[in-house]
Amino acid sequence: MRRRKEKLDRGTLKKIAPQYIRDLEALGVDIENLWDRELNAFIRKRDLMRVGEEEFKVVQTIGRTARAGRWKEATSRDIERELLKLSSVYEVVPQEAYNILRKRSVSSLEVHYVKRKYIDGWNLRSPQELDRILTEHIKDPETLVYKQGDRIALELGRYIAIIHPPDTKITIFELEEQYEDYEDYARRTGRPIIRLWQLRHILSRLL
Numbered sequence: 092m093r094r095r096k097e098k099l100d101r102g103t104l105k106k107i108a109p110q111y112i113r114d115l116e117a118l119g120v121d122i123e124n125l126w127d128r129e130l131n132a133f134i135r136k137r138d139l140m141r142v143g144e145e146e147f148k149v150v151q152t153i154g155r156t157a158r159a160g161r162w163k164e165a166t167s168r169d170i171e172r173e174l175l176k177l178s179s180v181y182e183v184v185p186q187e188a189y190n191i192l193r194k195r196s197v198s199s200l201e202v203h204y205v206k207r208k209y210i211d212g213w214n215l216r217s218p219q220e221l222d223r224i225l226t227e228h229i230k231d232p233e234t235l236v237y238k239q240g241d242r243i244a245l246e247l248g249r250y251i252a253i254i255h256p257p258d259t260k261i262t263i264f265e266l267e268e269q270y271e272d273y274e275d276y277a278r279r280t281g282r283p284i285i286r287l288w289q290l291r292h293i294l295s296r297l298l
Contacts, residue, residue, distance in 0.1 A: 111139070
């Protein structure tokens with residue numbers, strides 16, 4: 092009723108925007124197109140969910156991850172596995188990798204940074220750079236989205252990003268040469284993957 096009466100300005104509305112609006116903005120959606128022009132307020136969530144309840148939940152998860160995603164803490168098994176791989180590749184484990192994996196607390200971001208840089212040969216300067224690559228990947232409108240149980244896989248070119256609801260970043264990796272795309276990978280490895288939509292298309296339906 093207050094919004095209807097006072098016609099709040101857009102700057103104020105942005106400050107009080109509900110989470111689902113901020114999630115969409117993090118995905119690159121122009122939220123200026125999500126105004127309810129009659130009431131000068133944000134469009135209601137139930138109206139956005141006309142694209143499908145399950146689909147909208149996935150959009151929210153991806154947007155929340157892009158906006159405030161976090162990396163889970165690595166397990167001791169993950170760390171030891173990477174140390175063994177490094178030992179099999181290098182005569183002496185690279186000092187940076189050793190320093191990271193032998194810290195008291197190691198994030199899965201740091202483990203994946205070591206893996207991508209020293210095992211897969213990615214040109215990375217820091218774990219934060221890998222985090223930025225993943226965030227940009229999941230925001231790209233050309234990304235294809237798949238559901239894998241409660242995880243979400245996002246394919247862009249030959250790179251795959253995995254996130255776990257509600258907003259935990261899992262990893263990003265490059266498909267091996269024998270697979271044409273993630274759908275082929277899923278089929279040939281027997282993993283139940285359902286292709287939901289091309290992100291560009293679903294976002295266009297929200298505008």
